[in-house]
Amino acid sequence: MNQIKLTPIYILLFLLNSCTNDFSYSGYETRNVQIARDAYGVPHIFGKTDADVAYGLAWAHAEDDFETTQLTLLAGKAMLGRYLGEQGAAVDFFVHLLETRDIASNKYLSDFSPDFQKLVDAYLxxxxxxxxxxxxxxxxxEAFPVTHTDIISAYILSLAQMSGADGAVQKIVAGTIDKGEVTDPAAGSNAIAIHPSRTDSGEAFLAINSHQPLTGPVAWYEAHLHSEAGWNILGGLFPGGLTVFHGVNEHLGWAHTVNNPDKLDVFQLKMHPEKKNRYEVDGxxxxxxxxxxxxxxxxxxxVTIPVPKKVWKSVFGPTLVTNQGVFSIRTGSLEVITAPEQWYRMNKAKNYSEFKAAMDMMALPGFNTVYADKYDTIYYVSNALLPVRNPEFDFSKTLLGDSRSKLWEEYYPFDALPQQVNPSSGYLFNTNHSAFKASAEADNLDFDTFPTGMGYYLTDNNRSLRFREVMQDTGLLSYEKFKSIKFDKQLPENLxxxxxxxxxxxxEPALYPDIAEELEILNTWNKQSTTRSRGAALFAFAYYAIRDKTKEENLDxxxxxxxEEAAETIKAAKDYFAHHFPGKEVHLGDFQKLVRGGKALPLFGIPDVIAAMRSEPYQGGVRKGEQGESYIILVKFGEGLPEIETVNVYGASNQTDSPHYSDQMELFVNQQLKPMTLEKEEVLKNAVRVYNPGN
Incomplete structure (x- = not known):
């Protein structure tokens, strides 16, 4: 790797600043920025102003994972191909197609408030x-210095992907475009809020439990942000994030899960039969x-080679010209770009009214949000930036882009979205299932009262079905029972x-004597995905084999x-286990591991149990956990500051030489949590290291 050579002036600055507590090449005064590392290496960042904290967050996160942060920013700069080659160039093309850099540059000063711009400047x-x-x-x-255009472009790119833009582009290029998406049950998340009236301690409970990839640009990083200007929050963010994305402050907390109402439209253009690049709209x-x-x-x-490509744009949006036709995509995430500021306002909300006002910014293009606070309020909204579409047309599929009457300019207001506050059942939850099944049946919203053009759905998944099996509609819930629900590893009775x-x-085992033992194991399996379960190992192999075959052969x-296919799959599992684990009874923990550095620990979970885990082939017949349970926060809201417990899948650092590279793995696989606090004095009293950036 080529190193940056420091010029004489920077060397002089380094020597001068090394003698002070306000070190900064950028000129930012850092004497008021303090980073405290706890026993697990989690950064608690203190500052006089919010901008001080943003500077400290950038520094601490860079210490722990500068590589991934840079990859995020390289994507925003459309420079990923210079580092990753062809794989990165595909992302760069996507940035050019969506014009995220132009959007960021043109809208930054007008759309973001001056105080948030100070936050961005400090982070940079x-x-x-x-x-x-x-x-x-x-x-x-050559990627440095990083600018506000780079980081806002990265936000726009990420949120456009979460709105379905990348999937639509991939399908357009592959010639398989329609708007329906196949969902990955392991890519979901859980969020649970329990009202104080339903708990035996009279406290509100909140589970924040997103199922993200365990590594990479959207893997969770834990941080505590605390300023004298009223910013005091603990939670998770992604590399390049300026604020906590979901977490808990002194007054309230919230969890996000991904939702899938209709956030994006695809139009096939009617091209001129002879004239290149001509398309017909309204005659x-x-x-x-x-x-x-x-x-x-x-x-x-x-070497780095310049490769020319063309991108197009129509009145309907960014456009791809393919052998199958010419297609444009349109999504609100390319028009409303202030999501990072909305998260900042949510971070600093002191009560339900302030939190709702932040949500009313309507800058987050999606995400279910489940909320609880210390003031006896629980709340749920299936948030989305949804266009008000012309009801004459079916926007659920690709539309012919031949008329401006199919364009939309307005979005449904926040109050029009599916949402509930303090239902009589005393609980709200979401596991990426329907927004109309967020509580007890008697409290659920009526699907038929919402416009069909919003694209909401009525489906359940295994996690929502299982949650309703274990969550009673009446009676008091203990915190230990709440934790057992969150860590539940069992499939529902009906899959x-x-x-x-x-x-x-x-x-029937008698009809398949060569796999009779395996069938007996499956038929008597309690559908729990513990590490000691033989049934879970067999089912996991079968599930992944069926999933892979479905994708490879483009099956329904x-x-x-x-x-017949079921028997073939179980026979394949038997042969696989006999080959890779000869003479052993194979349990899930033998077949599936949590791997990091020199550690490989037996790993619980299968896709779409509440404590979900998806794994991918690793080595020696073993699969390695890739996505699912990752960063978990459990909260009790009572008197004083909230009581918080957390665990992150590996540790606070992605540096292989750090003691915190893998020091939370044992907690994680044993479904144990570590206590955390928002109290500054307690953090500093117990900190392993306290320092200023650069010292």
Whole structure:
């Protein structure tokens, strides 16, 4: 890796600043920025102002995972191909197609408030200062300094992806476009809020439990942010994040889960039969805007080659020209870009009214939000930036882009979205299932009273079904029972996978003597995915084999598995286990591990149990956990500050030489939590290390 060479002036600045407590190449005064590391290495960042805290967050996160933070910012800069080669160039093309950099540059000053811009400036100062003082950790020296355009572009890119833009582009290019998406049951999340009237201690309970990838640009990072200006929150964010995305402050907390109402539209343009780049709209032939962009792609780890590509734009939005036709995509996440500021306002909300006012900014393009506070309020909204569409057309599928009457300019107001506050049942939850099944049946919203054009749905999943099996509609709930629900590893009585896999449990052992033992194990399996379960190991192998076959052979993702395929799959499991684990009874913990550095621990969980886990092939026949249970926060709201327990899947640092690279793994696999606090004095009293950035 090439190192940045410090110029004489920077060397002089380093020597001068090393003697003070306000070190900063950028000129940012850091004497009021303090980072305290606890016993698990989690950063607690203190500052006089919110901007001080943003600077400290950038510095602390860079210490722990500068590589991934840089990858996020390289994506926002459309420079990922210079570092990752072809894989990165595909992201760079996406940035050019969506024009995220132009949008960020043009809208930044007008759309973001001055106080939030101060936050961005401070964060960027922290990132740029860290790069200058740690040149050996810089991935691409020409990427620095990072600017506000880069970081806001990265936000826009990420939120557009979460709105379905990347999936739509991939399907357009592959020639398989329609708007329906196959969901990954392990890619979901859980959020649970219990009202004080339903708990035996009279406290509100909140479970914040997003099922993210365990590593990479959307893996959770834990941080505590505390300023003298009223910012005091603990929670999770992604690399490059300016604030906590979901977590708990002194007054309240919230959890996000991904939702899938109709956030994006795809239009196929009616092209002129002879004239290139001409498309018809309302009887008029318009010309596609065409632009040549240059993707700089690293090849063979030796040279960077400029590759020309073209991107197009129509009145309907960013446009792709393919052999199957010409398609445009349109989503609100490319128009409303103030999501990072909305998260900041949510971070600082002191009560339900302030939190609701922050949500009313309508800048987050999606996400269910489940909320609880210390003032006896629980709340749920299936938030989304949803267009008010022309009811004459079916926007659930690809539309012919031939008329401006199919364009939309307005969005449903926040109060029009599905939401509930303090239902009589005393609980609200979401597991990525229907917004109309968020509580007890008597309290649920009426699906028929909401416009069909919003694209909401009525479906359940295994986690929502299982939650209702274990959550009673009456009676008091203890905190220990609440924790047992959150950590539940069992499938519901009736399965709700997209592929109907019931045939795995309907085969008679007497009719299949070569797999009779395996069938007996499955037929008597209690559907719990503990590490000591043989049934869970067999089912996990079968589930992944069926999933992979469905994708590879482009089969109907909602098909019903027949008995023949079920028997073949179980036979394949038997052969696989005999080959890789000869002479052993294979349990889930033998087959599936949590792997980090030199550790490989037996790992619980299968897709779509409440404590979900998805794994991918690793080595020696073992699968490695990749996505599911990751960063978990459990909260009790009573008198005083909330009581908080958390665990992150690996640890606070992605640096392999850090003691916190893997020190939470044992807690995680044993479903144990560590106590955390928002109290500054307690943090400082117990901190292992307290320092200023650069010292």
């Amino acid at each position: 100062s922290g990132i740029n200062d860290f790069a200058l003082t740690h040149p050996e950790r810089v991935l691409l020296k 008029e032939w318009l010309e596609l805007q065409e632009k040549r962009v240059w993707l700089k792609v690293k090849m063979w780890d030796l 709700a996978y997209e592929i109907n896999v019931d045939a795995l449990f309907s085969l 993702p909602k098909r019903v598995l027949n008995k």
